[in-house]
Amino acid sequence: MTNRERFIRTxxxxxxGGQVPTFELVFFLTMEAFGQVHxxxxxxxxxxxxxxxxxxxxxxxxxxxxxxxxxxxxHSAIFIHPNPEGFENTQWLLxxxxxxxxxxxxxxxxxxxxxxxxxxxxxxxxxxxxxxxxETLHEESKxxxxxxxxxxxxxxxxxxxxxxxxxxxxYCFNVNPFFSPEQFDEFIVPYLKETIAEYRRMxxxxxxxxxxxxxxxxxxxxxxxxxxxxxxxxxxxxxIPRVREIIxxxxxxxxxxxxxxxxxxxxxxxxxxxxxxxNEGMAKQRGYIFSTSNCVYTGMPLRRYEMMLKxxxxxxxxxx
Numbered sequence: 505m506t507n508r509e510r511f512i513r514t515x516x517x518x519x520x521g522g523q524v525p526t527f528e529l530v531f532f533l534t535m536e537a538f539g540q541v542h543x544x545x546x547x548x549x550x551x552x553x554x555x556x557x558x559x560x561x562x563x564x565x566x567x568x569x570x571x572x573x574x575x576x577x578x579h580s581a582i583f584i585h586p587n588p589e590g591f592e593n594t595q596w597l598l599x600x601x602x603x604x605x606x607x608x609x610x611x612x613x614x615x616x617x618x619x620x621x622x623x624x625x626x627x628x629x630x631x632x633x634x635x636x637x638x639e640t641l642h643e644e645s646k647x648x649x650x651x652x653x654x655x656x657x658x659x660x661x662x663x664x665x666x667x668x669x670x671x672x673x674x675y676c677f678n679v680n681p682f683f684s685p686e687q688f689d690e691f692i693v694p695y696l697k698e699t700i701a702e703y704r705r706m707x708x709x710x711x712x713x714x715x716x717x718x719x720x721x722x723x724x725x726x727x728x729x730x731x732x733x734x735x736x737x738x739x740x741x742x743x744i745p746r747v748r749e750i751i752x753x754x755x756x757x758x759x760x761x762x763x764x765x766x767x768x769x770x771x772x773x774x775x776x777x778x779x780x781x782x783n784e785g786m787a788k789q790r791g792y793i794f795s796t797s798n799c800v801y802t803g804m805p806l807r808r809y810e811m812m813l814k815x816x817x818x819x820x821x822x823x824x
Contacts, residue, residue: 507580508667511610515668515709515731515756517791521824524786526816527581527610529670529713529734530799531573536806540569544585551588563593567600574609577813580793581610583670591658598665612711615656615669617649617699618692621682634687645695653702660706668709671699671730676716678740688721697728704729711758715798716740722750732756735797738777739764744784744792757785758793766796766808774808778815786822794820 505513511525534542543566551559570582582601586594594613601611619641622630633641659666675681675692683692700710712730717740725733733751736742736759744760760781765774785792794816800809 506608507574508607508610511580511793512667512709514791514793515711517754517756519790519822521822523578524782524792524794524816524820524822525580526577526794526813526820527574527579527583528577528795528800529583529672530585530801531577531579532802533800533804533806533809534569534573537576538569538572540565542585543569543587546587548588563596563600567597567604570601571605571609574605577809578817579609581612581667584611584613586613591655595659595662595665598659599663602665610667610709611665612668612670612709613666614672615652615699615703615710616671616673616713617645617652618671618673618695619645620673621675621677634691638690641691645691649695649699653699656703656706656708660708664707666708668711668731669703670711670713670734671696672713674716675714675721676718676737676740678716678737680717681721683721685721685724688724692721693724693728696725700728700730718742719746719750722747726751726755730755732758732793734795735759737797738762739797744781744787748788753788753791756791756793759795759797760785761794761796761812763796763798763801763804766812767804771811774811775815778812779819782816782820786820789822 510520513520514525532542534540570584573579574582584597586597598611656669675683681688703710710730711732711734712725713734715735715737718725719742733755736744736747736757738760739762744757747757762777765777782794785794
């Protein structure tokens, strides 16, 4: 099987045998690993002034960097960050990746239509609006959903270059969700459920991401029928056995390696946590994708991530 096929079968919670798939929502350490700035950190203020040749070189370079990252670190999937934005540039990037790598990798991008935890500068304002202006929040969510679903349809009509979407709106702090269960039902669930249903109708897979303690709203998330849930944040008190206890075995789980420990813990603590995540994730012999509990972010030592993957290569294998 290709990496893409193994990833998709795991999203479907089918048994695959052999190496547990792995990937990261973002691998930001491209400068340290490859001597190149990550595509999402590149500043293209002069994109429209570039010649066609310059644009082609930039796009091919970004596509190759995504592929090089997947190849070096054994990732089965590539999460793209379109830059510059716009449909034509997104399609171009996807075509470049497919031209170079064929169907070897599962390819996804961000596609969440739901509200998320507001920033600190407008958290109070947003909280007041939930009580005083709920209809305006619903209108914003409807418009965002319509826009992103139209983009998904357009991408699909130009060739099935994309396999799925990662829905990356964060709902939770480490202690509790920002939204009460009742607010979650009102402001999140209708749009999350419809978005996932529409993506499924188009043939896309969905991975629902949220950091923090998702346990109080986990049943509501699962009822929206995503193929997978990421990131199972141990810093938010989320454990794989507890998640399985709440939602069962038929939704794929992704993550749970404590990224905070990878940055600040001892080598011994990191190794123990990696083994714990692998053992708990692999316990059902299906439906688990190995990753950190967030992403490989700037500031995390590359050595620690490579240490994590060394354990994965040695211990992260199902019996055939």
